[in-house]
Each structure stands twice: as C-alpha cells, then as structure tokens.
Amino acid sequence: MIFRNWALAGVRALALTVLCTAASITLFVLTVVSVVLIPVLGIGLITTPWVLEGVRMQANLRRLLAAQWSDVRIPATYRPWPPDLQGGLIGQAQRTRHLLTDPATWRDVRWLFTDMIAGSVLAIVTVALTFYPLEGYVIAAGVWDPMTGGGDSTYWYGFVPVSSQSTAFMAAGLGTALLAVGLFTGPRLLAMHFQMTKGVLAPREVELAQRVARLTETRSDAVDNSAAELRRIERDLHDGAQARLVAMGMSLGTIEALIEKDPAKAKELVSRARGESAEALTELRDLVRGIHPPVLAERGLADAVRALALRMPVPVEVDIDLGTPPGRAAEPVESAAYFAVSEVLTNAIKHAEAQRVWLDMGHRDGMLRIAITDDGRGGASVDKGSGLAGVERRLGTFDGVLAVNSPVGGPTMVTLEIPCELSSPKTSSF
Amino acid sequence: MRAVIAEDLFLLRDGLVRMLEAYDFEILAAVDNGPELTRALDELEPDVAVVDVRLPPSFSDEGLQCALQARAKRPGLPVLVLSQHVEQLYARELLADERGGVGYLLKDRVFDADQFIDAVRRVAGGGTAMDPQVISQLLSRRAAQDQPVNTLTPREREVMELMAQGRSNAAIAERLVVTERAVAKHTSNIFGKLGLPPSDDDNRRVLAVLAYLDRG
Numbered sequence: 001m002i003f004r005n006w007a008l009a010g011v012r013a014l015a016l017t018v019l020c021t022a023a024s025i026t027l028f029v030l031t032v033v034s035v036v037l038i039p040v041l042g043i044g045l046i047t048t049p050w051v052l053e054g055v056r057m058q059a060n061l062r063r064l065l066a067a068q069w070s071d072v073r074i075p076a077t078y079r080p081w082p083p084d085l086q087g088g089l090i091g092q093a094q095r096t097r098h099l100l101t102d103p104a105t106w107r108d109v110r111w112l113f114t115d116m117i118a119g120s121v122l123a124i125v126t127v128a129l130t131f132y133p134l135e136g137y138v139i140a141a142g143v144w145d146p147m148t149g150g151g152d153s154t155y156w157y158g159f160v161p162v163s164s165q166s167t168a169f170m171a172a173g174l175g176t177a178l179l180a181v182g183l184f185t186g187p188r189l190l191a192m193h194f195q196m197t198k199g200v201l202a203p204r205e206v207e208l209a210q211r212v213a214r215l216t217e218t219r220s221d222a223v224d225n226s227a228a229e230l231r232r233i234e235r236d237l238h239d240g241a242q243a244r245l246v247a248m249g250m251s252l253g254t255i256e257a258l259i260e261k262d263p264a265k266a267k268e269l270v271s272r273a274r275g276e277s278a279e280a281l282t283e284l285r286d287l288v289r290g291i292h293p294p295v296l297a298e299r300g301l302a303d304a305v306r307a308l309a310l311r312m313p314v315p316v317e318v319d320i321d322l323g324t325p326p327g328r329a330a331e332p333v334e335s336a337a338y339f340a341v342s343e344v345l346t347n348a349i350k351h352a353e354a355q356r357v358w359l360d361m362g363h364r365d366g367m368l369r370i371a372i373t374d375d376g377r378g379g380a381s382v383d384k385g386s387g388l389a390g391v392e393r394r395l396g397t398f399d400g401v402l403a404v405n406s407p408v409g410g411p412t413m414v415t416l417e418i419p420c421e422l423s424s425p426k427t428s429s430f
Numbered sequence: 431m432r433a434v435i436a437e438d439l440f441l442l443r444d445g446l447v448r449m450l451e452a453y454d455f456e457i458l459a460a461v462d463n464g465p466e467l468t469r470a471l472d473e474l475e476p477d478v479a480v481v482d483v484r485l486p487p488s489f490s491d492e493g494l495q496c497a498l499q500a501r502a503k504r505p506g507l508p509v510l511v512l513s514q515h516v517e518q519l520y521a522r523e524l525l526a527d528e529r530g531g532v533g534y535l536l537k538d539r540v541f542d543a544d545q546f547i548d549a550v551r552r553v554a555g556g557g558t559a560m561d562p563q564v565i566s567q568l569l570s571r572r573a574a575q576d577q578p579v580n581t582l583t584p585r586e587r588e589v590m591e592l593m594a595q596g597r598s599n600a601a602i603a604e605r606l607v608v609t610e611r612a613v614a615k616h617t618s619n620i621f622g623k624l625g626l627p628p629s630d631d632d633n634r635r636v637l638a639v640l641a642y643l644d645r646g
Contacts, residue, residue, distance in 0.1 A: 274541055281538050285515055294515045298484060298491040307519040311567060313574045 002183055009186035010130025012069055013123045016193060019062070020120035027055050028112040038096070049095040052105060059108050059201060062115075066194035070187075074198045078104045084423040101366055104203070111200040119193060126189040129182035132158075136175020144168040214399075222397040229291075236287050244280035248273050292335060300425060301334040302326035302361070305341055309359060314349055316357040327422030329368060333398055337368060337418060340391045340402070344372045344414045347387055352376025352412055363422050370416040378410035388414070431554055434476040435460040436467040436493055437512070438485050442537070446480060449540065453547045464492035471500040471507065478554035482537075483513040483520070494520060506531045510553045513537065518644070521564045525640055530633045533559035533596070548601070558596035558636050565594045568643040578624050586623075589616040594639045598632050 034051045038044030056078065066072040079102045085091045099105050136157060139147070144162050147155050155162045157171040158178075251273040258266040288294065296304040302320045309316035320326070328334065341359070348354040354376030361370045382388045382404050392402040400418035433455045437443040440462075447460050459470040463486040471479060479500075485493040497509040510533035511524060524532045533553040539561065540546045549559035569591060572579045582590060585606075592602045599617065603610040617635070621628050624642055629635045 278538055278541060289515065294484075294513075295517050295519065297489075299519075303519060307517045310518040310522075313571055315571075315575060 006130065006183045006186045009126060009190045010182075012065075013126030013130065013186070013190055013193075016065075016123040016190075017120060017127055019058070020115050020123055023058055024112045024116040024119070027051070027058055028109070028116060031055060031109055031112070035100075042093070045093045045096045046089065049092055049099060052099045052108075055105075055108050055112065059111065062194075062197055063201070066197060070191040070194045072191065072194040072198055074194075074201050075203070076104070077203050078102060082421040082423070084421075086424075097365070107201055107203070111197065114200050115197065118196060122189055122193045122196070126186055126193075129178060129186055129189070133175035133179035133182060136171045136173075136178070140165075140168045140172035140175075142168075144171075218396040218399075221393045225394055225397075233287065233291065236283070236290075240283040240287070241280045244276050244283065248276040248280070251276065293338060296334060296338050300326060300328045301337055304334075304338050305359070305361060308338070308342055308345065309357075312345055312349060312357070314355055314357065316345065316359055318359045318361075320359075320361045322361070322363050322422060323424075325425050327363065328425050329418075329420045329422055333368070333418055333420045336394055336398055336400070337370065337416065340395060340400075340416055341370060341372065343387050343391050344416075347380060348372065348374035348376055348412065352378065352380060352406075352410065354410075354412075363420075366419055366421060368416075368418045368420050368422075371413065372415075373411055373413045376410050376412055377408070378406045378412050379408045380404055380406040380412050380414070391416075431477045431551070432456045432458050432474075433550070433554075434458050434467070434470045434474060434479040435481075436462070436464075436470075436479065436485060436496070437482040438462045442482075446540070449543055449547070450480070450550070453543075455550075463487060464496050467493065467496045468500065471496070472503070478508040478510065478550060480510045480512065480550065483511055491520070494523070498523060501527065501529075501532075505529055506556065508553045508556065509533070510535065510550055510559060512540075516561045516563050518564060518567060521560060522644055525558075525637070525644070528637055528641070530558055530637060531556045534564065535559060535561045536563060549596075552596055552598075557598075557633050558640070560595050560640065562591070562595055565591050565643070568594070568640075572643050581623050582620060586616050586620050589613060590620050590639065593617065593620075593636060594643060596636050 030051045031048075034044045034047045036044065037047065060076065063074045063076060066074055079098070082094070082098060085094055139155070139157055139162055144155065144165065144167075148163050153163070158174050160167060160171045160174050162168050162171050251269050255266045255269045255273070258269065293304055293308075295307045299307075302322050303326070305320065306318055309318045329337070345357060345359075348357050352374055354374035357372065357374045359370070359372050361368070363369070380386070380388060382392055382402065388402065388404060395402055395416065395418060398418050398420070400416060403415045403417075404412070406412035406414075431454070433450055435443060435446050435450070435457060437446060437460075443460050443462065447457050450457060458474045458476050459466075461467050461470055465487075467479075467481065467485065470476070479497065481493045481497050483491050483494045485496070494511060497511055501507050501509060505527065506529045508531035509524075511520070512535055513520070514537055516534065516536055521534050524534055531553055533549055535546075535549060539549070552559050569579065569587070579587075579590075588606065589602055592605060597605070599610050599613045603613045606613070618628060620639075621635075624639075626638050626642060629638065
C-alpha cells in the first residue's frame, strides 16, 4: 500500500510537472500578451476570452486533480455569464469585459504565476524523490561499469562518487535512504502542492464572511421593507378604494328606492355615485403608481425616468444613455432605481426648493450610475432618518450605494450606483 | 362615422362598442391585441380608432406603438388613445407630428358619455382631445418657471386649459357660460401675452398652445 501510494505520487507529480511548467507558463504568457493587446486595435478583445477559457480549463483541471488525488476541495467561484451575450465581435468584447471584471479571473492569473514557479518546484522535488532512488539500484546492479568506462572516470550519484562496485553499493544505499524519505514525504508533498493551489485559487474566507454579514443585513432590510409596503398598501386600499365602493353601493341602494318617488333626488345621487367611482379610480391609480409605475412596466427604466422628470413641477434636464434601444435591467433593479430617483427628485424640489435639476443616467462596467444635481439650498444628508436613508437601505438589497454631496447653500449632488447587467429589450412581436 | 376599437378587456370593449353604436358610429372592428389592430388600421380605413395603450401580446405600450406606426404610414389618421394613467411622455409622442387628429384620455373619461363622444368626434374631425390632467400638469410646470403664463388672469388660464384640451370656442363658451365673443377676446389676449401668432383655425390654435406649453 505504502509503495503504491509512493509510486502513484511519483507518477502524478510527473504529470503535474508538465502541467505546471508547460501549460501554466504558456497560459500565463498568453494571458499577459492578450491583455496587453486590448488597446492595440482591440485584438486583445477577441483573443482574451479564448485565452481565459484555457486558463479556466487549466484551473478546473487542477481543482479536479486536487479533489481526486489529495482530497483537497477548491471551490470555483466564477461569475455566471450574463444571459444575453451577443454574437460576433460585440459578444467577444462583452465576454472580455465580463471576464476581466470577475475577481476569480485575477485569482486564476495570480495562481498561474505561483504555479509555474513554486508549484513546479514542489512537483519536481516529488518526482526526484520517486525516481532518483531507482537510479541508485540500477547503478549498483552493474550499470556503473559501462557508465564509468570500467572505473576510468567518476560518476556522481548525489554526493557519492561512483567508480567501482563498492561505491555503486554506496549509491544504492543513498538511493534506499532517499526512497525512505520519498515513501514518507511523496504523497505529502503532492498534498502540499494542492494546498498551495487552494491558498491562491480559493476566495478568501474573510471576504466571504464580510459578504455573508452584508447579505444578512440587506436581506433583513428587504424583508422589513416589503412588509412595510404591504401594510401601507393594505391601509390605502382599506381606507380608500374599499370605502369609496361601499359608499357607492349605498348611493345605488338609495337611488333604487328613490328612482320613482323622487327622480330629481335620485339623479343627484347618481352623479354623486359617479363621483365616488371616479375618486376610487384615482386612488387606485395612485396606489398602482406607488407599487409599480405603469410606464415602467410599459417602457422600462429609461422612459419611466423621462416620464417622471416630465411630471415634476420644475424643469429636469435628463440625459440617459443605456444604449439604443435602451437596455433593460432586471425588473426589481429597475423598480428600485426608479423609486430611488423619484425620492431624490422629490427631496430636491420639496426640501431643497430647487428650481432646476439635472439627471444623468448611464451604464458602464456592469454598473448602473445615476447622478442627480440640483440648484437648491443643500444640506441634505443620508442620516437623521431621512428619505435618503431609506433609499440607501433599499438600494443595499441590490448591493447598490448612494453618495450625497450637499454643502449647506447647495448645490446638491446625489449619486446612485447599482451593479447590474443590461439586456437588450424584448423585441415586440409584430 | 366608421370606427375601430382596440381594448383587451372584454367588459370595456363591449361597453365602448355599445356606447359608440348608441351615438350612431359604425364599428368596423373591435379587436383585443396589437397585431390585429395594425391589420384593422391598415385594411379597414376607419374614420377614427379608439385604442387602449396596453394591449397583448406584450402588455407593454403596444396599442400606442401600433397607433404611432399607423399614423406614420397614414399621416393624420385619427386616433384616440385611452389609458389607465396619463403620461406627458406619451402625449408628447402623439403630438410630435403636429398633425392633429389625436386624442389622449384617461379611461375614466368614458363615464361621461356626452363628453367622451364629443372627444371622439373632435379627433375624427382632425382636432385634438388631451386629458385635463395632462394639460394641468403642463400648465403648472410652465407657471413654475416664471413664464408669461403667470400674467394670465384666472379666467384666461381657465380658457387656455380648455383650449389646450382641444375644445372649440363654442364649446368653451358653453362650458364657462359666457358668450363666444367673450371667449374669442380671451383667446386673443392669451395669444398676445404668450407671444403666439393669432390664428382662426381651431386645430392649429390648439397645437400652437400645446407646443408652447410643452416647450423646454
């Protein structure tokens, strides 16, 4: 058993040596060249996805070997591909951007570098410890004779000068000592190699812990928010539309009783019932706007923000670039961004008494950025339980952030950032 | 008058058909989705189309898009767009070709049959019918910018609101219970104060006022 493990470790280390030296060095060089070529006519944009694909295959192969040979599990944490990659050159550029913004890619590249140096040294030592002792026995078995020309010259085996049968036996002795060491350390050296790989390839645990803490916090915010929203909707329906419909029903009942006795009075009640129904509709409409604005459902974020700006009582200059036709973010992200913009605009006009507002919205590097500047009197802040604090909390659910720069006296600049991917809008079916 | 109706909810579609028929409209088609609406507008050549903004299959603003496309193909094709909510953005798109024959109303407006039918007829005749909500939003926005709008008397402002909705002098006079001559005087005052060229043509006047309100 122990011999089997030792032999296996030797063969495996030999394979690793090839992987570490040939494959890792090649891939590392290709990656560096490919990334350097990105500014050169965009050549790198085309080659990078292919090269990094190779890097990932190399890393994944090592993950597999680590698990099978030494039971070392190395998690792969590549970000999933966005759902709407285009074909051709644009798609290739999209892939390049996606890959280069993924921290796992950089961990891979760092690993290639350590692998081709430290990794190969460890592997070569393991190989040497396995196969070098064998040479000692071969020498002692009589091969020393032709090797040294019958003792005319000296062949160095380790630190043993071989020039006769007796020194050849000493070489076999050294080989046995090395074999003893190899039997014990071979499999361990291999495991060490994989542990080192894990140390470089796996995401840091501190990072993960921080991420978990942040997710826990934002999740409870999200749950609180949606519960509060539902309570608000329930109250609005109960006190609003529901009550109006009850009143309408009552009016209709009275009309039924009066229609023959007192037509004039009945007619008056009919018009009142119509008024009630119009009120109920208005209230429902406002409520719907507060849940999910219809224009957002119909047109997406870009036009919804334009429509929102048009509804503001002061001029809002809007500059939106989400591509043509405007790309769509996931629905919850669009909704969060819309309500955040709505809150910031309302703040600017109501509290800062702004006369003009400028709104810029764009999407770059996987990040939706919205900047809202106003000429109001400033002094806005994210703390003191303001509306902006609520915005910050709600954006947190999407790993979004809010920055407020608002000196007293103005101007105020609010910047929102939400990481998200844009997809091209659904083409309509006619 | 020959009309096409596009509305996906059966109850509302049925109600619209009944109402228009009661006012002597001939209903050429009552459809419930975008592709059929496009076909009806292409083939049936109606005098007016009453269209819901949101239609299947996409349930986005398909009705509005169909209407805009049909008008691009047949400029001035009268279309009255109905919606559960009004957006200035949509109003602006409908008015963009400055051709008239356009209406944009909240669905609630069908409660008042006389007023609604009046709006349909106005649109069919090449006029405009803009929802009072759109106009009041436009006006208050304009007023907030310290514009000549603020020099209007309350009565002139009232006349301007009604005019921007697309109503004729006669209709405004009836609504405000004044003579048509008084309305004509108010309108010429309004045009003077806003610096707009006077015009006797009702439709062109309305479009001028709307363009003024939506500027900037």
